[in-house]
Amino acid sequence: MIRIDIRKRDGLARAGIFTCEGGSIPQVPFPAVLETDTVFPSLATRGGTNVPISAPAEFVKTYISRGPDQPVALHPALENPAQSGDIVMLANWHTALLNPRRYVGWLKNLKEKTPADTLWYAPGTALPSNAHILCYSGFGLFDYIAVDLKSAQGLFCTPEGEFPAEAQKSGICSCEGCKTGDLKVHNRRALDGEVALVRYFIGQSKLRELVEARCRMNANHVAIMRHLDTDYTGTELYAPVARSGVMRANSGESMQRVEVRRFAERLLTRYRPPKATVAVLLPCSAKKPYSLSQSHRRFQMAIAGRAHELIITSPLGLVPRELECVYPAMHYDVPVTGYWDAEECRYISDILARYLTLHKYDRVIAHLEGGALRVAEMAAETCGITLEYTCREHPTGEAALAQLSHSLDCERRVKDDRLHGMLSYQFGCDFDTKGMLSRGHFPELFYSKNNQQVFSIDTGNGLLRPTFEGWALIPQGYRVTISDFLPEGDVLVPGVVEADPAIRDGDEVLVVGPKATATGRAAMSAAEMKNSKRGVAVRVRKIKKVAV
Numbered sequence: 001m002i003r004i005d006i007r008k009r010d011g012l013a014r015a016g017i018f019t020c021e022g023g024s025i026p027q028v029p030f031p032a033v034l035e036t037d038t039v040f041p042s043l044a045t046r047g048g049t050n051v052p053i054s055a056p057a058e059f060v061k062t063y064i065s066r067g068p069d070q071p072v073a074l075h076p077a078l079e080n081p082a083q084s085g086d087i088v089m090l091a092n093w094h095t096a097l098l099n100p101r102r103y104v105g106w107l108k109n110l111k112e113k114t115p116a117d118t119l120w121y122a123p124g125t126a127l128p129s130n131a132h133i134l135c136y137s138g139f140g141l142f143d144y145i146a147v148d149l150k151s152a153q154g155l156f157c158t159p160e161g162e163f164p165a166e167a168q169k170s171g172i173c174s175c176e177g178c179k180t181g182d183l184k185v186h187n188r189r190a191l192d193g194e195v196a197l198v199r200y201f202i203g204q205s206k207l208r209e210l211v212e213a214r215c216r217m218n219a220n221h222v223a224i225m226r227h228l229d230t231d232y233t234g235t236e237l238y239a240p241v242a243r244s245g246v247m248r249a250n251s252g253e254s255m256q257r258v259e260v261r262r263f264a265e266r267l268l269t270r271y272r273p274p275k276a277t278v279a280v281l282l283p284c285s286a287k288k289p290y291s292l293s294q295s296h297r298r299f300q301m302a303i304a305g306r307a308h309e310l311i312i313t314s315p316l317g318l319v320p321r322e323l324e325c326v327y328p329a330m331h332y333d334v335p336v337t338g339y340w341d342a343e344e345c346r347y348i349s350d351i352l353a354r355y356l357t358l359h360k361y362d363r364v365i366a367h368l369e370g371g372a373l374r375v376a377e378m379a380a381e382t383c384g385i386t387l388e389y390t391c392r393e394h395p396t397g398e399a400a401l402a403q404l405s406h407s408l409d410c411e412r413r414v415k416d417d418r419l420h421g422m423l424s425y426q427f428g429c430d431f432d433t434k435g436m437l438s439r440g441h442f443p444e445l446f447y448s449k450n451n452q453q454v455f456s457i458d459t460g461n462g463l464l465r466p467t468f469e470g471w472a473l474i475p476q477g478y479r480v481t482i483s484d485f486l487p488e489g490d491v492l493v494p495g496v497v498e499a500d501p502a503i504r505d506g507d508e509v510l511v512v513g514p515k516a517t518a519t520g521r522a523a524m525s526a527a528e529m530k531n532s533k534r535g536v537a538v539r540v541r542k543i544k545k546v547a548v
């Protein structure tokens, strides 16, 4: 009896515990490499599984068989034969790696039709050099077939690629196999080690960073990552709304990350700015949130609340002051060289131009230099506005700050309403925050109304955390409806009747049922709640019985 228990999601990647009751391996964490002929003894004699991935539907239907037991054979041209809890197997997936465009097409097709709570097995495919991209694509179970084949071919496997066997003598590795000159042992160890590393990165919600680093050695891996990024609506569904820790935007592809695009998307579709007639465009700071940096303290002193502050930054584009604590605005790190490449400029100026077209200001002041200034000028030209300049270099210099302050002499104060901006961004709602008070030490802020706490900022992930009273102020959305029971802890998938399709992994949600309401955080997307039979749907924070 095989059981899979998914405990951690990171985009398409899954980590958890694989249990094979009564088998030789009672419990293993996945992604895992297993001796699959002992775990699935019938596989050795099973026919009708080894159909080429690119085979046409007619051929596939004639030859493929789902199999009598685990794992269940899948094929892009076959209707989904798998159920929740199954191990699904994609034979010949190693050939898909050679065709990045079709790889992503097949993957999308298969993901759409297969239950979310399945464990994906790629037989004969995993090498230390491709484990990262296979796990990033959602595979979680591998065998030693591909590395054993490399050993037979006299190739030394590392995460950076496969090299002639002599490389083993060059001191690259000091594993058991390398000490005794045993290539097969080394290759298997190298695969185990790499899969363990990937598993660790999934646990840390940092698999993307590992993939961006690892993929450089193989053009196909880079292409797969890029094709997955291009399919924004497909991958956005699986991306958590926030991650713990720093988002490292260290490569050109970082700009295409779901988190970066989602930020711009929500900025332009959900975010409601305060009423203001003047906007000041400011440079970003290395310290986050920006308000805590020396430079931004100076900018804020000079502006003195008389303009709406918009921060121009790469790769996020544009961060209004109220969204500086939102993920990933408070959580990104980017190499600073002062050089903005053409792609970066075009992407960021496009966001700024769309924002300025959507939200009109009487005056837009550019308090910028270098690449950020160029971006502002490109955007101004696109949307036909005339920028005012309070500096063209050294924005933190005394003269520049004095000019910035002076330029706002006749302007009135803009209402400082961080909560309103954050609420609109996170929940897509627009409501009056009149009468709400904030306390706490920035950025750890708590908001209350009539002496009752309604929201607080979770500085770990930049999300607003509503209390029951806070939820009462959010008219709709982000609800998970449960059936007629009183949750005793986390809400599990079978208890969910309906969930707002906007919900993503990590979102703050309100659980609503006939017997109880609860506040908590979604542990998976609404789509996955619908498409699974087991697992935690919502990690509950507080439960309130419904008075009968």
Ligand SMILES: [Zn+2]
Binding pocket: 173, 174, 175, 176, 177, 178, 179, 186, 187, 189
């Ligand atoms: Zn070794």
